[in-house]
Amino acid sequence: MTPTVSAERVRQFVTGALRAAGMPDADAHIVAGLMTEADLYGADGHGVFRTAHYVRRIRAGGVNLKPNIRIVSERAGMALVDGDNGMGHLVMRFAARTAIEKARASGVAWVGVRMSNHAGPALLYARMAADAGMCGLYFCVGNANHLAPWGGLELLLSTNPVAVAVPTLDEPVVLDMATTVAAYGKVKTYAQQGKPMPEGWMIDRQGRALTDAARANDGLLLPLGGMEAGYKGYGLALVFGLLAGSLNGAAMGRDVIDFNADDSSVTNTGHTIVAIDPAAFGDPDEFRRRVDRVVRDLRAAERLPGVERITVPGERSAAKHAARAAAGVPIPDALKANLDKLAAELGIPTLEQ
């Protein structure tokens, strides 16, 4: 059993670390809150796990700790936000709130973002719209290029994720997916555990299936669709990137900074969040009932042999959130060692203290 730590303690620890790195109190509190939510939803690569990386970037001067996050262009159906190189979580929270507020008047509001940074898992921002009773659509340019164009060898695209949230009578439907077969983080986990990857996740530079996770650095992630239809995943990664990056004046393609390898360059990360108010389309309660009926029909559908349950997107992450809120966030030994080292460097209490 992996040891666990309460979500409240995780939030305090991350807040303390960001403050010790120089982030203003109120901002540290907001960022730590969103990172802890990422852990609760099971997005383990986006929560407390990222603390040391973010602190390193802040200390290298890669992030502006006093950003002037602001709307630089605005019309009735849209706004363009400049994040002034602030922490991505702060910029995206501002953008999502702007979209929701504008959508109350305009019905639908599309908010583009430039000059932002890594903001954690996509689902956080789509869910903000659902929490306000709206549908949310989020996509962004990822912070490292792990994807080649279909038929190519050069890593010119990120695994640009998309998230869509739709409210129901109960928990929202929340899709959050990278446009590759497997997310890069999953490959890294297999490499750490010395396990072979399933065929279809990666190919080598000759175009053959690559299953040895230790050789991942020589391989290429397959876009969603795999060997059969990977041109579709490539197409999705490209158009989401053009809309979240190029349209907003943010980095895209060759301009994307690998934020794992470079701590100090401005990433100019682009995101897009769209809030859609069902009240503009008719009775919002009627809408929720319609969605709910679809969800119930899907769950009750006849199943393939051996399948125990049919789920809708967002169901597993919501269940994980409930379980971890009760039992705590799992902190594997390697992560604990990393956080203890960080605590010593920053002169703050360790996670367990």
Next chain:
Amino acid sequence: MTPTVSAERVRQFVTGALRAAGMPDADAHIVAGLMTEADLYGADGHGVFRTAHYVRRIRAGGVNLKPNIRIVSERAGMALVDGDNGMGHLVMRFAARTAIEKARASGVAWVGVRMSNHAGPALLYARMAADAGMCGLYFCVGNANHLAPWGGLELLLSTNPVAVAVPTLDEPVVLDMATTVAAYGKVKTYAQQGKPMPEGWMIDRQGRALTDAARANDGLLLPLGGMEAGYKGYGLALVFGLLAGSLNGAAMGRDVIDFNADDSSVTNTGHTIVAIDPAAFGDPDEFRRRVDRVVRDLRAAERLPGVERITVPGERSAAKHAARAAAGVPIPDALKANLDKLAAELGIPTLEQ
């Protein structure tokens, strides 16, 4: 070599057939023009091929030939269009024009549609935005359920397609894809030709790979992602369906009418088109140059062994459009026989006359 017929003659033939079925002249001209564009772009299942099917539906009273296509709800960032059960092409043309016009003022406009019908290939409507210098995003609920939820056996979802168009300095980037590995039309083509399908397109009702196209009726299309990550394609089909169907008060899930099997029931087809004006985000010429640079970088990328060319989405359909505009639209013998029979029934000249 498949015999060809000029695009102009295809357009005249379809116009004549729709008029003979009772459609007003101006509407028949518009629908035939869009169907011919489908043929030119290579969407062979959506062009002149559909004429007999549409005529059958019109004669069965399944389509309203005098629709009052109108906006029933409107705010600055959105509109909801009721198609009054008119031909889908007429309804979607109205919706796309509404979105483009509104986006000139609002920057971005999201237009939902209900009470529409099959409208041909998704790319037509996303391209309308690109022709106006805008980005276009289109998705819809398909007109037959060919997809089960992930792990399920019941066909409760359509292969809901999505199209995205982004202008460049030259031809736009245009993605148009179904959310399954293979489109159902492709499976039917393999069955007609007696060819085995590649593994990964379909599974049988025990969850095993199905490659015998003749047995397609007993099988299930795999959602995009296939055996490895098909839950992603399932998620995309679901959320696009909720946004284009449930949100607009259109059919979704169990309510979807199979328009191949049922000629007379109102399909209440839902679509969504979003127009995004780059001028609201900054200098639109600068935007086109940025997109163009990304496209050129992708095309020039180092290639996998054996790959001759890297393309971006929309490149092949644009090349096909140019080739068919010059050389004509291919009309296979079986289609010719079908159209000759239709011409005799309607008392109009055959395609070649």
